[in-house]
Amino acid sequence: MKLGDGVEQAIHSVTMLSCLQPGSTLSAAALAEFHGVSTSYLLKHLQAMSGAGLLEAVSGPKGGYRLARAPEKITLLDIVLAVEGPEPAFRCNEIRLRGPNPYTCKPAAPCTINVAMLRAEQAYRAELRRVTVAGIIADLKTIDGDGAIAARTNGFLALHERKSGTAA
Amino acid sequence: MKLGDGVEQAIHSVTMLSCLQPGSTLSAAALAEFHGVSTSYLLKHLQAMSGAGLLEAVSGPKGGYRLARAPEKITLLDIVLAVEGPEPAFRCNEIRLRGPNPYTCKPAAPCTINVAMLRAEQAYRAELRRVTVAGIIADLKTIDGDGAIAARTNGFLALHERKSGTAA
DNA sequence: GAACTGTTACTCGGATAGTTATTGTCCGAGTTGATTAGG
DNA sequence: CCTAATCAACTCGGACAATAACTATCCGAGTAACAGTTC
Secondary structure, eight states, X not given: OXXXXXXHHHHHHHHHHTTSOTTOBBXXXXXXXXXXXXXXXXXXXXXXXXXXXXXXXXXXXXXXXXXXXXGGGOBHHHHHHHHHOSSXXXXXXXXGGOSXXXXXXXXXXXXXXXXHHHHHHHHHXXXXXXOBHHHHHHHHHHHOSSOHHHHHHHHHHHHHOBOOTTOX | OBOOHHHHHHHHHHHHXXXXXXXXXXXXXXXXXXXXXXXXXXXXXXXXXHHTTSEEEEOSTTOEEXXXXXXXXXXXHHHHHHXXXXXXXXXXXXXXXXXXXXXXXXXXXXXXXXXXXXXXXHHHHHHHHTOBHHHHHHHHXXXXXXXXXXXXXXXXXXXXXXXXXXXX
């Protein structure tokens, strides 16, 4: 039961990408520099999210990443599944069927333990599905009373945002 | 987001231990043989649960493991935490504080992302807390119409159960 | 001066090593039961 | 025949390798901007 560190990087990156103006992009190098993490490793997760349809990648100079959907349409679950993979955390190996005396044929009876674990994980995912990137930004603004966080983000974006005229 | 295979083994072992009569024990070797897994590796998790206060270990010949509490008092969450460790799956490394322009001092504002992830994990744990070992057995009996599963378990227990007169 | 073309530099993308956590295994300490000698 | 000490075997407990996953990195393919050239 451990999530990789890449999940945090991915969520923060998406959060930051949601702060820039429509059509603009931000390079992976800038995102990595802002968060103080490895550029190449962050790229790995950005690519995963790009493949999952969460982000759009723009090649060439003045290129970078940009959100493929509105922040209201991106949930934490989308990000976690894109980075960590869609398979559930608990996978039943059916060890009850192994051993010296396996069931002759019992395909109809599901493993009760597997059902319980999957139900718990569905609750976990449902909770993550309730949180959107837009909601995170809203909560952040509520906390950021003096605007220090927003000022820092905007200051960095002013230097690295790519207002390429490719779209809109 | 992946749980170790040991969790499944641990839950199945606890479920089986709950089927034997009060005071009796079952050796780790028997549990491993029944489930067709490595004995030494299963021991590792049985020890963890013993240290967590879920199981009681009896040394010497005719020894083995036995439940330390009633099946109604043991939840899936207890087992998962004992095996996988109590630390949460998502740990915030505060990467927002890193980078070229960290906050000068902002300890009061919590990381919104961390809060959301932890809340989801609490939902996950709450769901696991609702499921007790006794409940699993009850559900199993409901499914096991012809009694094939119970017959197999009882047959194995008749051979390997240790009705040591150590306790009650 | 404007348009076209070639170059160039910058981007993402996937394939490649290093490190850590998980899985699997082994041997030693402790304890109980049986055995055996003595009363 | 009963009792007690001794022996032995079986158990759990923690320390030790092998494997897989995660982390970090490098180089190549592609693309858009820029500079130079030509009309």
